[in-house]
Amino acid sequence: SQKIEQNSEALNIQEGKTATLTCNYTNYSPAYLQWYRQDPGRGPVFLLLIRENEKEKRKERLKVTFDTTLKQSLFHITASQPADSATYLCALDFSSASKIIFGSGTRLSIRP
């Protein structure tokens, strides 16, 4: 069955640095991949979507890459700020009846 792995449970970096989060998947490649942000006690909020035929997508300080050869997506936050501290989830669509599959998330902490 399809598996999604996000690089680590937690990532702690200094304010101003670039945070890089990893999402790896096994087996067949999805049609598209999404990234969500989740704050404690709240529901996930959509950030970015990238399609299988796109290499890179940007939105303000966010950048997502999608490498179907490596079966990996990287999520970058440049010039990170303490307000970026949250859990980030990747989600993959395999165009199956069970819709999209979420990774377990990476908890990002940005220290001042």
Add this chain to the structure above:
Amino acid sequence: IAGITQAPTSQILAAGRRMTLRCTQDMRHNAMYWYRQDLGLGLRLIHYSNTAGTTGKGEVPDGYSVSRANTDDFPLTLASAVPSQTSVYFCASSESSSGSVDEQFFGPGTRLTVL
């Protein structure tokens, strides 16, 4: 605009009791979803509905049922709650019903504890 509302916010329930979690959206989205979120396991899809009048099973449907009588409401029922159903439940919706590229909008969640 409220988006998606869920009720109750939290609930403690005795095992064996029946419980319905409510979900309402005001965006006129076609598709709706129920997920449970457990520590270390991420979000897992329980049931979904592509459009009013239709439902489908997700990854972990056992012990749960749903209905979609209209576009706005998508209640989730636990017929006889068990402790393993202790979790945080999220309802979500998306505009598309075809399973195509579409972001999901999530509700605030219901924290359910089954004793």
